[in-house]
Amino acid sequence: GAVVSQHPSWVICKSGTSVKIECRSLDFQATTMFWYRQFPKQSLMLMATSNEGSKATYEQGVEKDKFLINHASLTLSTLTVTSAHPEDSSFYICSALRRGTSGAYEQYFGPGTRLTVT
Amino acid sequence: RKEVEQDPGPFNVPEGATVAFNCTYSNSASQSFFWYRQDCRKEPKLLMSVYSSGNEDGRFTAQLNRASQYISLLIRDSKLSDSATYLCVVRDGGATNKLIFGTGTLLAVQP
Numbered sequence: 001g002a003v004v005s006q007h008p009s010w011v012i013c014k015s016g017t018s019v020k021i022e023c024r025s026l027d028f029q030a031t032t033m034f035w036y037r038q039f040p041k042q043s044l045m046l047m048a049t050s051n052e053g054s055k056a057t058y059e060q061g062v063e064k065d066k067f068l069i070n071h072a073s074l075t076l077s078t079l080t081v082t083s084a085h086p087e088d089s090s091f092y093i094c095s096a097l098r099r100g101t102s103g104a105y106e107q108y109f110g111p112g113t114r115l116t117v118t
Numbered sequence: 119r120k121e122v123e124q125d126p127g128p129f130n131v132p133e134g135a136t137v138a139f140n141c142t143y144s145n146s147a148s149q150s151f152f153w154y155r156q157d158c159r160k161e162p163k164l165l166m167s168v169y170s171s172g173n174e175d176g177r178f179t180a181q182l183n184r185a186s187q188y189i190s191l192l193i194r195d196s197k198l199s200d201s202a203t204y205l206c207v208v209r210d211g212g213a214t215n216k217l218i219f220g221t222g223t224l225l226a227v228q229p
Contacts, residue, residue: 032215043205043221044162049214057214093161097215104150105215109161 006110023094030096141206
C-alpha cells in the first residue's frame with residue numbers, strides 16, 4: 001500500500017522560533033499533497049493544498065506568510081511554521097494524493113506531527 | 119451550517135452491540151463519501167468508501183442517501199478494538215480533490 005511519512009513525529013519549540021515539518025510519499029509520486037491541522041477534540045481542518053512545482057493554495061483564514069509550504073519534488077512537501085506561538089500548538093497531518101488502479105484519486109495520510117510551542 | 123455534520127457522541131456501548139452513526143453534508147455537488155477511523159493521537163485511516171447502492175465490509179455497513187444528503191455507518195457485533203473516533207468525510211464537489219471532515223463521533227466499546 002501507499003506509505004506517507006512525516007518528520008518529526010513530535011517537536012517542542014520556543015515561542016518565536018520556526019519549525020519545519022516534512023511530508024514524504026515513500027513509494028509513489030504525489031503531485032498534490034495536503035496539509036491539515038487538528039486541535040484537541042476537533043476535526044481535521046485543511047490548511048492548504050501543496051502542488052509540486054507551483055505555489056500552494058491556502059484555505060481561507062490561513063496565513064500564507066506564517067505557514068510556508070514548499071513542494072519541491074514529487075515525493076516531498078514541507079510546512080514551515082514561522083514565528084511560532086503557543087496557539088500554533090496542534091497536530092499537523094499531511095496527506096498525499098495518489099491515483100488508484102480504478103482511476104479514482106485516494107488520499108494517504110502521514111502519521112502526523114505534534115507541535116508544542118512553549 | 120457546517121459542511122459535514124455528525125452525531126456529537128460519545129457512544130458508549132457494550133461488546134456485541136450494534137451501533138449506528140449518522141452524517142449529513144451540505145454540498146449537493148459532493149461526489150465521493152467515506153468513513154475514516156481515527157485512534158487517539160494518530161492519523162485518520164480509511165475505513166470504507168460509501169457508494170450510492172450501499173456497501174458492506176464484514177461487520178461494517180455504509181449507506182448513502184443523496185436526496186437527503188445523508189450518510190450512515192452501521193457496526194454490528196462491536197469489538198473492544200472498534201473503540202475510536204469515526205469521521206464522516208466528503209470529497210469536495212469541485213476538481214480540487216479536497217476532503218471535508220466531520221467533527222467525528224467517539225465510540226467507546228465497553229467489556
